Amino acid sequence: MTNPTDDSKQVAPRKDSTSIVKRTLARRYAAEKRFRFYGATAIAISLLFLVILLGSILVKGLPAFTETQMLIDVTLDAKTLGVEEGASEQELRSANYNALIKKSLREMFPEATKRKQKKELYKLVSTSAEYQVRDSLIANPSQIGQTIKVWVLADDELSALYKTGGLTDIANVTHTRLSEQQITWASSLNEQSRLKKQFNATFFKNGDSREPEQAGIRAALMGSILTLLITFLLSFPIAVATAIYLEEFAPKNRWTDLIEVNINNLAAVPSIVFGLLGLAVFINFFELPRSAPVVGGIVLSLMTLPTIIITSRAALKAVPPSIREAGRGLGASQLQVVTHHVLPLAMPGILTGTIIGLAQALGETAPLLMIGMVAFIVDIPTSVTDAATVLPVQVFLWADSPERAFLEKTSAAILVLLVFLIVMNAAAVFLRKHFERRW
Amino acid sequence: MTSTNLVLLLLGLGLATFFYGRQKAYVVSKSHGGMRNMHSLPSQHGVMVGLWCVLPALLLVLFWKLAEPSVISSLLNSSIPASISEAGEKSVGLYKNDIANIIESGTASSDPEKQAVAERWVALSSISSWVLVAITLALAAIGAAIALRKISADTRARVMVERVVHWFLIICSSIAILTTVGIVCSVLFEAVRFFQQVSFVEFVTGTKWSPQTAIRVDQIGSSGSFGAIPLFTGTLLISAIAMVVAVPIGLLAAIYLAEYASDRMRAYAKPLLEILAGIPTVVYGFFAALTVAPAIREWGELIGLSPSSESALAAGVVMGIMIIPFVSSLSDDVITAVPQAMRDGSYALGATHSETIKKVVLPAALPGVVGGILLAASRAIGETMIVVMAAGLAANLTANPLEAVTTVTVQIVTLLTGDQEFDSAKTLAAFALGLMLFITTLILNVIALYVVRRYREQYD
Structure with a gap:
């Protein structure tokens, strides 16, 4: 109105x-x-x-995936080697190849006469060169007394300079530890085509080394594989059993609540605390060996358990109740319903969660530092009780090294680690996309 | 025979007895007029036999292996020379170590007396392991025999097997509790031992951290002081920088993904963001130490500052990048959970999209967002590798992000890597720091989980 x-x-x-x-x-x-x-x-x-x-x-x-080899002419002089003609393989193995290589370098560059100059000259080849000469002689022992051409590994500084193309323009070389004299020698080697780049197989064949050009990730990779194997063997069954119990059997009571609260909290506990647990309980109390993949695997499995349990429970929950009811209706016991029907149907989801948990474990570093897996490992570990290190710890160790060549090794090791992570996550995505049933 | 082989043998026996038991159940069922008259299936009988065979024997192996070292050691006490056992426990321990070394190296000792003891030890352990094998196999055989006799039409093999499986499930699910108990005990006991040497008040109020304790009495300048305040402030500084980076970026990214982005963009951007969470922390540490820190130093020098080469800023920024996906995915979840009706109401009143987000959606989602941020903060406080590699060891008490600071986690790592006596105040300090870290993150997590749960209940 x-x-x-x-x-x-x-x-x-x-x-x-x-x-x-x-x-x-x-x-x-x-x-x-x-x-x-x-x-x-x-x-x-x-x-x-x-x-x-x-x-x-x-x-x-x-750049770390290529290495530089140098061609040298070695005269396999029996006297310098310290063996006699027709020597056995055993004798050839312990012969003095270093002297041969030094001699051949001196012949190539006769101007190196002073002690210091000679020392610089010898530094152009890697210390592993003697093994390459040895192997080529052992493969063909009749070569004694002849002059042969052998490709040997070049030193890391020379290699870095060669790979970045610094040897073609030696007037403007920066960032190198090589002396001027060494650079001149290196560029003359380059002009004689005595240098070549090739795929760095050493990187995948060797364990750790103090010499960057000889350092490889094989030991760390094996350590990672052994550790992950233990992690999988422990965490998968325990996590699946826990998830089954909590989803299918557990009565609603205080104990069950306590378990659930614990799992949720453990998922957010900092990983380094698990390392403290490993150190105090498994190494100091149970006296398991330090630096061993078995302890690393146990610690990492405790750490990944919550992840796998939570995803497994979600996968079990996603199986519709009608499946269980039908099974019970046909007279199956509760356990039979779970093992014959629910678990197979939930398996893709459970496996996805497991792979994601293992990928997490693969990238973990901090708890492994606590249990002494931060060691200088040259030998490839073959059992779960050998001293070992893992890829991320190897990255950590190399990142600390002062040699510039370790910088590229570190990045290369990271790339290998990332490739593994990508493959694992891709597998998880594939499982989820192709096998998981939507109800 | 090593215990690994023994366990493998037992498992093989278990498998064999399973097949035998199943076969026997088939035979028994025939005499009862077919399977339908049996209470349990043949395979269930088979599993029952296998369990009877393996389980008691396995338990025996476990207990034997736990008890064996102390039993042998006490048996050996009689053969230790009186001169050493009178000299106290320490020299007995040393003596035993010597013997263990002789056995391990496999070479004859120069001391014939020790050699004799070592030989006795080897003999005892060899006897022990053969006795173990004999008893275990006997137990397995007895178990299998008992179970095989049990096979009949009325035996409730299924119930029996399911009861065992049920207990197995309960034990497995209790491991989560055991882990928590293990963590609490291991850090608590060592921390208590630390606080017996260094007072708790000094630890939480002292401002000087230099954990070098004197190895010799006459050493200079290594009295060791354990004031943890610089560590706490360092941790807070770096975490704060990380949150300053992660919260705005993560929250805005979540809002954009939840409210504006097309389905296609969401499908690509979300997994890409989550890659950031999947990259190992050691990679971030490497990136912070070798790319970000030098860059910050160069820029700082350009504008006339002199940042330290291990600045808190570099570690904090990189840590912030790492926790962006934690903030964004948790916030994304809670923003999408806000009921559409609330948005529609706001649009009907004429509000624009951004006004709706700022005045309606975000206030409604706030508890969940706060929970997510708290979880991210707990992640930042407990993060180790980035700070170990990029933040340095200098325990400076400063709020300047361009200076080097150290954190709780860095100190735990430095105190515990390398060889040192386990009982020194230095190593025990690491456990005290671990206790602080555990308690802090636990409180943050509990609050965060509580807030998030309350929020979920509100709209469910």
């Missing part, structure tokens, strides 16, 4: 609020656009970080 006078009074404010809306509309739309832009920027920044992170490691790491 309105009368004319009231109406005229009400029109004015209504007109006013419309005008306010109209006036502020442009500003509000601008704010809207800005807000949207902030959101998009946030995502762009995070993805940019990802690209920079992976890009910088890729750029640094790729």
